[in-house]
Amino acid sequence: MNRSLFDELRVHMDQLRRSEQKVARFVLRHPEEVILMRITDLASEAQVSEPTVIRFCRAMNMAGFQEFKLKLAQMMAKGSQYAQFSVNDGESVAAFSHGIFDSTIDTLAQVRDRLDNDALGQAIAALVVANRVEFYGYGASGIVAADAQHKFFRLQIQSAAHSDPHMQTMSAATLKAGDVVVAISQTGRTRALVSSAKTAVKAGATVIGLCPSDSPLSREVTLTLPVDVQEDTEIYIPMTSRIAHLLTIDVLAVGVAKNRGPQISGQLKAIKKSLGALRVSGNGPN
Known part of the structure; x- marks a missing residue:
């Protein structure tokens, strides 16, 4: 893919079923966690069924969840992701404030390079x-x-x-x-x-x-x-x-x-x- 995986998610978001969009949003908020998950874990966290996760991966033109995790890991290793911050219960002010700044800096660099x-x-x-x-x-x-x-x-x-x-x-x-x-x-x-x-x-x-x-x-x-x-x-x-x-x-x-x-x-x-x-x-x- 010429575009990053997150770009692909943005492009396909409106084309996904509502249940598949739940998977996409969880991936965008927790990409590092998804890399370490089993398909049952992602289905549970996104509150969807395991077949929904498989359909989501195929909608992203991938054979299955393992290929999706591989692409996600490769993207994270290259630092090419848009680091979408999320606010979790119990997270400190320092943690979420740093997350917002880091996410913004990363995204601005991406936009700059693509203009x-x-x-x-x-x-x-x-x-x-x-x-x-x-x-x-x-x-x-x-x-x-x-x-x-x-x-x-x-x-x-x-x-x-x-x-x-x-x-x-x-x-x-x-x-x-x-x-x-x-x-x-x-x-x-x-x-x-x-x-x-x-x-x-x-x-x-x-x-x-x-x-x-x-x-x-x-x-x-x-x-x-x-x-x-x-x-x-x-x-x-x-x-x-x-x-x-x-x-x-x-x-x-x-x-x-x-x-x-x-x-x-x-x-x-x-x-x-x-x-x-x-x-x-x-x-x-x-």
Whole structure:
């Protein structure tokens, strides 16, 4: 497999039966434990039957549980897993806090290494000459969209952020050639966002997708910046993926600033100076 086993799990998750998804989620949360388990142990922990575990392995294109454990062990040995943290009863603050940090650092390194520099360059080039830049996102991705709008506003680019489906629909319908949309999604499967992206493309805008590769959204946008993060959102809200999206936005913003030349530095200094009156005086950082 060219992709890591966890990537394969993400891709196949929606295609699995509900009982098989229980197995997949247990594997994502406890990969190191699964390597040492018998099939009866995994079935018991995931609260499914042993035949379900076998069906899960075959759905992942493997002959059986032993082959699955071998692939999982090989992936863990290479350090290529997305270390999905889990919180267990009785776990100390230090243990779960370190787990969250370690998981995030590992995932960000994976996202960094998989970003296509040519695609980043194309996205930056489109943003530099854009007449108007709109950021679309829902939920946690809506927060990322708002942060992105703030960054591009500081670069004196006409921009807006929309996390309401009606506003996104109206925005997309009024776009034209020379406008850019950045559509942000942790799953790439939000129906309203996919619809807005299609509308924006039809209107002539360039649509950049920050979303998983091979997702419905990635197939509708003009250009995809793949952010493939395996994250257990059944219990937790998106966390690591949100940080990956924020960093990717930072890369785009810095790229745009560099392309706009030295004059942008003076503009940013003027903005910072104007904010001085709003801060309490002191010797600390601004």
